[in-house]
Amino acid sequence: MANRKAVEALNLLLQDLMENQLLFGGKTVVLGGDFRQTIPIVRRGSREEIVDACLVYSSIWLLIRKIHLTQNMRAMEDPVFTDLLLRVGEGIEPNVRVDYINLPEDMCLSYHGSDSPLDTLVNEIFPSFDAYSSGSSSLINTAILTPNNECMGEINESLIGKFPGNMVEYVSTDYANDPSQQQYYQDYMNAISVGSLPPHVLKLKVNCPVMLLRNLNPLEGLCNGTRLIVRDLGRHVIGAVIAVGTHSAICCFIKGQNIKFNKILNSTASC
Known part of the structure; x- marks a missing residue:
């Protein structure tokens, strides 16, 4: 908004x-x-x-003329969840405390303390990463939503570690224009984390999903928000296939030039 x-x-x-x-x-x-x-x-x-x-x-x-939509198209196959959203949005869902409500039991996970809460969540949402080792795009339809980038980074780190295959790391450029200032600014540049850029070290594996963060070629479907499945990880080139949309199944190659790959791609196993 x-x-x-x-x-x-x-x-x-x-x-x-x-x-x-x-x-x-x-x-x-x-x-x-x-x-x-x-x-x-x-x-x-x-x-x-x-x-x-x-x-x-x-x-x-x-x-301004107001036009209201009355049907929830995204959740039309789940009327119980639709009704819950409407009650919460209209403020008629009973509160436990101020600004707190009780979630239905079928929306909550049981945690017994044997594993970390994050591992419990990941294992429930993604029970077997071996099923995606063939590059199935069904992984695109499963997601863990996070309230901020810090949580997203922690979840992505856990998911990419569980994903089968060899990991390849792409490191962002962190050189100061003035070499004499390198020791003062390198750690700072590596720690920068903003919403429009991935972290300093981007970890990828073959068949894992990624998301473009730039409009590289909109006519060919390569624009901000495009989801792809990685097919090959080279030193300077990443081969991928578009996962969804009108350009789905189209192969593409993304080459790094003056900037590193993690200024363009973002690991999206959790988002």
Whole structure:
């Protein structure tokens, strides 16, 4: 969900370009989203700041025509889960404590302390990685959702270690422009972890899933968010096949040039 200030800026820009005071300059603009599921992200913002960033608090909200969707297409085959989502979203699900609810037992995993909680979760979601050793794209349809990148890194590290095959590591470029400053900035550059980039050391195995983080060739299906299955791991080239979509089963090769591979690819065994 976009911050309301971004939508307001677009409105002012179109009004300026079209030289009128109509909403969005008279142009048709379609906005989509669900405030019950996704709200604007305000870095280190308080609850009040996040709520204030919502479009409903904008001066143009009353001028926007609202069209409501009534059927959950993603969960239409699971009516029980659909009803739970609606109750939570509408705020009518009984609270255990403030902002806490009880999850149904079939959505929870039993933990007895024999293994770590992470191993218990991984073994339940991915019971046998040997089934994916032939490169089955069914792994793409299974996921572990994480609240932040730190959790994602820990889960990815565990999953890629359990995945069959030999591991290949790709390390990002971490050289300072001034060699005399290398000792001061190398550790810092290696520790940088942001949402749009994978970690400093990217670990991959043949037949594991990956996701593109750049628009390399949109016409051929290689754009940000494209999911692929790795087929070959070379020193400077990664061979992969597109897993889903209109370009599925198409083979491609991704070559590293001035940047390392982990600036382009991200291990997605857990996301």
